[in-house]
Each structure stands twice: as C-alpha cells, then as structure tokens.
Amino acid sequence: MKPGVIMLVNEYPPLPVGGAERQAERLAVYLAGHEWPVWVLTRRAGGLPPNETRDEVRIIRPETRGPGKFKTISFVLGCWVALWRLRHRYEILHAHLAYGPAFAAVLAARLIGKKVIVKLGNSGIYGDILASQKTLRGRLRLFVLRRWADVIIILNEDMHNEALAVGFDPSRLAKMKNGIDVGVFSPSYQKLEETVNVLYIGRLAAQKSLQTLIEAFAQAAQDCPELRLTMVGDGPERPALEAKTRELGVADRATFTGRQDDVRPYLEAGDLFALPSAAEGISNALLEAMSSGLACLATPFGGNAEVLDQGRCGVLLPHGDVAAWSAALSQLGNDRESRGRLGTAARRRILDVYAFSMVGAQFEDLYQTLLAGEER
Numbered sequence: 179m180k181p182g183v184i185m186l187v188n189e190y191p192p193l194p195v196g197g198a199e200r201q202a203e204r205l206a207v208y209l210a211g212h213e214w215p216v217w218v219l220t221r222r223a224g225g226l227p228p229n230e231t232r233d234e235v236r237i238i239r240p241e242t243r244g245p246g247k248f249k250t251i252s253f254v255l256g257c258w259v260a261l262w263r264l265r266h267r268y269e270i271l272h273a274h275l276a277y278g279p280a281f282a283a284v285l286a287a288r289l290i291g292k293k294v295i296v297k298l299g300n301s302g303i304y305g306d307i308l309a310s311q312k313t314l315r316g317r318l319r320l321f322v323l324r325r326w327a328d329v330i331i332i333l334n335e336d337m338h339n340e341a342l343a344v345g346f347d348p349s350r351l352a353k354m355k356n357g358i359d360v361g362v363f364s365p366s367y368q369k370l371e372e373t374v375n376v377l378y379i380g381r382l383a384a385q386k387s388l389q390t391l392i393e394a395f396a397q398a399a400q401d402c403p404e405l406r407l408t409m410v411g412d413g414p415e416r417p418a419l420e421a422k423t424r425e426l427g428v429a430d431r432a433t434f435t436g437r438q439d440d441v442r443p444y445l446e447a448g449d450l451f452a453l454p455s456a457a458e459g460i461s462n463a464l465l466e467a468m469s470s471g472l473a474c475l476a477t478p479f480g481g482n483a484e485v486l487d488q489g490r491c492g493v494l495l496p497h498g499d500v501a502a503w504s505a506a507l508s509q510l511g512n513d514r515e516s517r518g519r520l521g522t523a524a525r526r527r528i529l530d531v532y533a534f535s536m537v538g539a540q541f542e543d544l545y546q547t548l549l550a551g552e553e554r
C-alpha cells in the first residue's frame with residue numbers, strides 16, 4: 179500500500195470554495211483513486227459532520243471556537259490533535275495556501291517526524307507571500323515555513339521570485355501545475371447564434387478588476403450589438419458592479435447569476451471568457467474555460483501568460499486598459515472564426531499540459547521523490 183497523505187485546507191467542498199480549494203479536492207480524489215490513503219483536515223462549518231467520507235477521501239473537521247484569530251488557533255489545535263491521533267497512518271502532510279493550515283502542518287511534521295509540503299495559491303499583492311508580510315502573524319508563518327517546510331510548491335515565475343526574495347531555499351521550491359478534468363469540462367457545440375456571450379466566473383472582488391471588464395464591455399457593445407455579459411459568482415464588489423452596468427446603460431445586457439455550484443451550463447453557453455484580474459496563481463476558472471473550448475482573454479499576471487502559451491492560444495491584455503479590452507472584445511465578438519480558432523487552441527493546450535491525469539501523476543512523483551530523500 180502507498181503511504182498515507184493528509185491534506186490541510188481552510189475550506190473544502192461541499193462548502194463554497196475558491197480555485198485553490200477546488201484543486202485540493204481534485205488532487206485528493208485523484209490520489210484516493212490511485213491507492214493513496216487520503217485524509218483532509220478542514221474547518222467545520224455549514225452544519226457539516228465532524229467526520230465523513232466523500233469520493234474515498236476521509237474528511238475530518240475539527241471544531242472551531244471563538245472570533246477571528248481565536249477561531250484560527252482552535253482550528254490549528256484541533257488539527258494537531260487529529261495529526262497526532264493518525265500519526266501511524268500517514269507520511270506526508272500537504273497544506274494548501276500559506277495560512278493557518280500550513281502553520282499547523284509544518285509544526286506538526288517537525289514534532290512527529292513527517293514530510294511536509296505547502297502549496298502557495300497566488301502571487302502579487304493578493305498572494306500568499308506578499309499578504310503574509312503585512313502582519314506579524316504572517317511574518318511568523320513565513321519564518322516557520324522557511325525553516326521547516328520540506329517543499330514549497332509554486333505555480334509560476336512570480337511566486338518563485340517572491341519566495342526567493344523573502345529567503346526561501348531555492349532547492350526546496352518545486353514548480354507544479356494546477357489541473358483540470360478534461361472529461362467534465364469539454365467543448366459544447368450548441369451555442370446561441372444570435373448572441374455572443376462574454377463570461378466571467380469567480381469572486382466579485384477588487385483583485386479581479388471587473389470594473390475594467392464592464393467599462394470595456396459597454397464600449398465594445400456599441401460596435402458589436404450581439405455581445406452579452408454574464409458574471410457568475412458573488413462577492414463584495416457585486417453592488418458596485420451592478421450599479422456600473424446601470425450607469426453605462428448596459429444593465430439589460432448584463433446578467434449577475436450569483437454563486438453557482440455547477441458552472442458547466444454557463445461555460446457551454448459562453449463564447450468568450452474574460453479574466454481582467456490584478457493577480458493570479460493559476461486560475462481554476464481559466465483552465466475550465468479553456469478546457470471547454472472558449473476563446474479566452476486575460477491579463478499576463480501570475481500563471482496566465484504561461485497557461486495561454488504566451489498568447490498563442492488566447493489573448494493577453496494589459497491590466498486596467500479599458501481601450502485594449504474593448505478593442506479585443508469587439509474584434510472577437512465580430513469574428514466567429516477567430517473565436518473558434520482560439521477556443522480549439524485553448525482546448526488542445528489543456529489536453530497537452532493541464533489534464534489532471536498528467537498533473538496528478540506529477541504530484542505522485544513529487545511525493546515518491548520526497549519520501550525517498552532524492553534530489554528534485
């Protein structure tokens with residue numbers, strides 16, 4: 179039997195989660211399906227039970243108490259209890275994001291004598307490292323990770339440079355990819371002929387720079403009346419974004435769906451996918467859109483440029499440049515052939531590089547190498 183793995187992550191499905199947590203779920207399910215005993219330690223919320231098994235993954239949810247940082251402390255303590263109780267059943271701790279779960283994993287691994295991996299989720303001003311540097315608690319976490327994490331997983335060159343800048347040992351940095359289930363997310367050939375649907379999927383938050391998208395859409399719609407905008411997700415920016423569509427006179431062409439558990443119907447109806455964000459790791463939504471055969475537009479931050487093969491299977495646009503985004507939306511909105519060509523190239527890129535069958539195998543190789551004590 180293969181060695182046991184415990185994943186640690188703040189939130190885990192069926193709770194509403196972001197891309198990093200969704201990647202944790204995909205990896206846990208992949209590993210369980212390839213005969214790795216897998217547990218997930220995550221926060222208890224939403225009336226979920228303290229223990230359950232989903233997709234052959236055993237989920238443990240320690241109880242958390244108190245407000246703010248006290249809730250985090252109680253979660254860390256609950257993780258330590260579970261890690262001690264299971265200490266004879268696993269060899270690897272794998273924490274997702276450099277926050278409370280990573281702190282719990284690194285200290286526990288040091289005390290119990292296990293290998294520990296921490297996967298960073300984002301780069302830039304909203305990323306794990308730069309955000310952690312802003313607080314004393316965050317700087318303490320980075321200190322502990324620098325000293326005792328066996329491997330820090332980075333997703334792009336920006337993360338690599340940020341990690342080096344704060345003193346991480348380059349020999350402990352491992353560049354990995356996020357992955358996608360290419361069977362679940364696949365192209366649809368039943369698009370609506372009379373409209374061209376511009377799609378955004380994700381949190382409606384300042385990091386995503388969605389004001390730029392709405393302003394660009396309003397301008398492009400003057401040249402391409404068929405354009406429609408669908409914003410899938412929720413977040414603190416939603417009221418302001420809805421107000422912006424009314425201010426610009428495009429509220430009748432823009433739909434805000436709120437959070438959706440299943441985004442596939444929207445991808446199937448989409449023609450263009452837009453990601454105007456100021457910071458990214460490797461965007462889960464971008465991978466899903468590419469795998470679904472959509473023509474994609476994105477800023478070059480984080481892993482976006484690499485995922486889009488430096489613009490060979492998508493369009494890279496400057497952050498905050500309304501004119502550039504408007505021109506691209508207008509041009510692609512009026513050019514079905516170009517949309518199809520970019521969508522086909524995006525799907526091929528996913529099949530060649532980001533299919534989870536390949537990404538999961540790379541994680542298996544990393545685990546085996548770490549346990550064997552070999553150089554990566």
